[in-house]
Amino acid sequence: MILVVLGAEIGTRIGTHLREREQSQLALQTSTIGHPPIPSQPIIPSATDRDNSNFITTVVAKVGTAVVKVEADRPVSQNPLVEKFLGNLANEDRVEKGTGSGFILSADGKIVTNSHVVDGTDRVKVTLKSGQVLEGKVVGIDRVTDIAVLQVNAQNLPTVKLGDSDRLVQGEWTIAIGNPLGLDNTVTVGIISATGRTSTQVGIPDKRVNFIQTDAAINPGNSGGPLLNASGEVIGINTAIRANAQGLGFAIPILTATRITNQLFATGKVLHPYLGVQMIPLTAELKAGIAKEPSLRSKVTAQRGALVMKVIPHSPAETGGIRPGDVIIKIANRSIDSPNDVQQHVEASKIGRSLKLEVSREGRVRSLEIELGISPTITESAEK
Template structure:
């Protein structure tokens, strides 16, 4: 009996020790959450619908294809304003707030609420659809802030914490680990400029724009996307790295837009067979399958069939790595490029260009609401660079550089980076065409407008209410 009692006691001690050890292996998050929650905000937005005041003039009705006619009919019912929500975080005591672009995109009103229930109307300083980031400003002082961390130092398996408002449940915290680094996820325009951090943290609608913390309480990412078939978390969430976000935010604060590097190549992955054929020991690099005439790559001597192995000293493992590196390079910078050509290593230098049409870093929300800017439509336009024409497959039109809020162009849903091809029933070939057409547009009438966004044609209606 004594032996058995001793064995039972030893076994019990072992179980207690194992349980204590297991508890000790999990991170203690209470202080981190308590200290940083005050700087995390809930963002509520409202997009007001704009009812049409009249139909198309009778003289134009016969010219409209049937497929588009329903778009131009007067609306009989006033739609309700559309409300949405997201998260964000304060980065300066004087009220600068970071969130996702898709949280505030198209919003007429943005309000920021703190944990202590203080609420402010926010001004959009600038947005960057390519990175899905936006910078807001509230009129307040002595606000709580978060600290940026170094996202380049985080590792797969590291613990991370998200704080936000999933499904409107204010200031909820969730934790998990980093599942992968450098995930390439193209956006709606098939562009890929963000090397996402993948985690298994429970992220749901409403978490968008909220911070992802490391265990030191530093922001290492901005929660942006989830992969789901149900609308809720299934353990696949993606955050924008803080290293990229800090650069984007600094540019938005300084000039309201983001300048990105541009190389002018079409690329693809190298598979096993291509690697063998190209004289590589294993699949690696970005294979140049297309080269734009006059582009920085062309001028530097890069050729179709080259495999870019390193860019500015950074290793290119897959083709998705190249846009990440090039995009973060400031235009005008000369950088070394290492490539393989016909089985032999080559080294070149390339002066990085500016990504065409990249002033999509929209100043539209912060531009003064005045018809002195942008004329009758509230649009600042320019001729389309030849490189952008080739990339988007358009022959003519004008590039929207800036959209003034509250004016006709903004009301029609136009954004910086759109290419206007038709106004009313006139084709737009150039800026001079655009200016002539705008002068003769009638006031108070719905007119069709055709434009390209991300290479995809779209028809909408536009109406000038005031001159």
């Protein structure tokens, strides 16, 4: 009973304050990131006087033909009151048209894009740079990472080369190719502004991705297109923009995307490991607030970690003994600083495997082993 009351007290006394603080920090971070300075002497291929070519034109010539336009038609649900009065006429021409980008992974027609580009349909129209239009089948989608894979019936198609998103350096060049605002095969250039941006920082907390941040212009229609390095290798999938981000875009790292696309092509779906908790970071500011509350001071004694606000009923976390008010301080003997650390450990684990945790509970450290389950639905994907 004490722990249940503790969870409620934490939620009512601290939750609202923390959400407001995180929102204000995100707004400040978004407005102050700006554009990191471009190195004064970037190491790039030199331009030639003969044809004005440079590393960007070289990349575009090499990769541009493997970037496609993806168009999806989705039926739109009609308001029941409208249907009542208009009858069958209410359903006529009620189709939502979506446009995005994608790129070709294999010469026999395997294509990757964003799940939100094709969600709600199983057939799409794929247009090559040459103007050739192909019918594409949606092989599988993963809403948790916003990745989808398509198949078109074709051979000898141009393909991209994949890079290593784990070796990105802040400040290195990036090139985005896509179809922003319906303008086919548009090229924009920028740099890597940052790596490891959490889904919460990006503004889409229901995703399980640590994003690449770039200032290469990414607009509606760029979704699903490639983010490239100066060598023309795909390092990410352009996926998210923020209306108030002042030109900042975000991309799914290609190593994350490859892991997901391999599963989608093999089985048509992705099963994500599931723990079943809702958490907030135990920051110095939060600790200071807890210290002022006599009823909480002796309950939350850890100095850092992920504070468990809620345990999902019948989840692996509940079965394994995690309780509201616990602070997750270690997983697999590695220190935990934030909920994102927990998310990454869970996502890197396997369903059915035991995850070793250390939690701080009322001044004592307890060791737990949690057997991870299968993430039940996309609506619960934020509950790690």
